[in-house]
Amino acid sequence: MIKHDGHIHSPYCPHGTADTFADYCEQAISHGLSGLTFTEHAPLPEGFTDPTPEQDSAMSYGRLTSYIEDLQAVKSFYKNKLSVLIGLEVDFIEGFEKETTTFLNEVGPTLDDSILSCHFININNEYYCIDYSPDVFLTCQTLLGSTDAVYKHYYETVKKSVKADLGSYKPTRIGHITLCQKFKKKYPATELHSQDITSILHLINDHNYSLDYNGAGTLKPLCGVTYPPSDIASLAHQLGIPLIYGSDAHQVKGMAAGVDTLFNTDILSTPVLR
Structure with a gap:
């Protein structure tokens, strides 16, 4: 049984739902969890234009203070029932490292926990949200030549996200490292990409980071597996990388996603507080 869900979104997510912080907390308690981390999509870096049609990938900067203050109140209210950690899911966007560092230096002292994730890739100086839709993935495939090239x-x-110097408040948990597989049933790769994935795991281990063992992929009809899949999660565990379960829930009913497919719930870790 899992004890901590380290990747949960909130009513502050523009592409999420109106489910409240309390809704998530009560569900966590009913599931027998001892803690959870709210990791809303952090405001995108200054100067970066969200390429998605509705430009709803992340919380606006203007809502950040309210998000933190609301969570501080929730954390206090549930302190005797549930360990509520205040966090963000921060995007690594190649070319915006300086802006991301500036943001982290500002917000970092208010956070208990955080995740560094890749959603956007740069192709010919244009950015694409890799998990937005099969059509966007197909565009990336067309530009790069193949599904395998997109994965690569x-x-x-x-x-690059693992190696990036983003300052002392850089998140130390790396999010859904196989998110590129979200549409794998429609656009299957011909290679396993074992060398790239192993290289990522060794980099994570070398930096003493942890891994987001993300259940959301199990709910995606064109994916059906965790990010990363169990064989990769098992290898990460063998290397000594802490695995922190995350449902990546954007609504209460998404909590506990993929729990029954995890290769071993007994080895799961909980976040190390800053």
């Missing part, structure tokens, strides 16, 4: 490009971006 994504994994290279993840490597």
Whole structure:
């Protein structure tokens, strides 16, 4: 049984739902969890234009203070029932490292926990949200030449995120490292990309980071597996990388996603507080 869900979104998510912080907390308690981390999509870096049609990938900067203050109140209210951690899911966007560092230096002292994730890839100086839709993935495939080339490009971006110097408040948990597989049933790869994935895991281990063992992929009809899949999660565990379960829920009913498919719930870790 899992004890902590380290990746949960909130009513502050523009592409999420109106489910409240309390709704998530009560569900966590009913599931027998001892804690959870709210990791709303952090405001995108200054100067970056969200390429999605509705430009709803992340919380606006103007709502950040309210998000933190609301969570501080929730954390206090549930302190005797549930460990509520205040966090963000921060995007690594190649070319915006300086802006991301500036943001983290500002908000970092208010956070208990955080995740560094890759959603956007840079192709010919244009950015694409890799998990937005099959059509966007197909555009990336067309530009790069194949599904395997898209995977390779994504994994290279993840490597850059792990190696990036984003200051002392850089998140130390790397999010859904195989998100590029979200549409794999429609656009299957011909290679396993084992070398790239192993390289990512060794980089994570070398930096003493942890891994987001993300259940959301199990709910995606064109994916059906966790990010990363169990064989990769098992290898990460063998390397000594802490695995922190995350449902990546954007609504209460998404909590506990993929729990029954995790290769071993007994080895799951909980976040190390800053």
